């Protein structure tokens with residue numbers, strides 16, 4: 001028993017990547033039990049440790065946590081990444097929920113109808129530049145600190161960094177109109193725990209593509 005958190009999911013970003021980011025940025029080593037087939041998933045379901053017969057599932061502190069938000073909140077609170085009081089927690093939640101809305105659009109982009117790729121991509125980029133990134137740019141400007149909330153790194157900063165990298169995979173110059181976000185990205189990129197996770201061969205998963213989406217469809221039968 002290594003005592004490290006154990007992540008149960010398939011070999012893709014999907015609904016687990018934000019959990020990988022949060023643990024990695026917190027400097028917490030974790031293990032992964034990668035589901036490779038529908039049989040692997042069925043066996044995990046039969047084991048009875050999936051509350052809703054779904055993954056992601058994270059074994060941590062003797063718990064079998066499911067539902068991505070619940071997992072993220074537990075980890076953020078456990079590693080002091082969830083603010084110092086109720087107000088900071090609420091602000092972190094509001095920022096994180098916006099980023100998760102953006103991440104969800106990006107996650108499902110590979111599933112868009114044939115011929116609608118450009119329309120969907122333009123919608124994602126429009127939402128990123130017109131609705132979400134302006135919020136975080138203004139927050140960094142008005143807060144005047146290196147982080148979105150309080151004066152230390154929180155879950156919100158890690159989720160924002162992940163979101164920035166994901167949108168840059170779709171359009172590399174997406175931050176051109178956001179100088180504070182450019183500075184934020186540069187600062188976060190210097191953190192040793194994040195530098196380690198960005199190294200090739202880390203547990204960070206590749207951008208979703210047709211191949212690993214087909215694998216997910218096969219494993220989870222959707």
Ligand SMILES: COc1ccc(CSC[C@H](NC(=O)CCCN)C(=O)NCC(=O)O)cc1
Nearest residue numbers: 014015053054055056067107108111216220
């Ligand atoms: C677009 O990218 C992906 C990649 C993987 C998945 C599947 S994640 C596995 C799925 N879990 C959930 O839907 C959790 C939702 C909790 N609110 C799962 O376990 N499916 C099996 C099932 O639902 O029976 C979906 C989209």
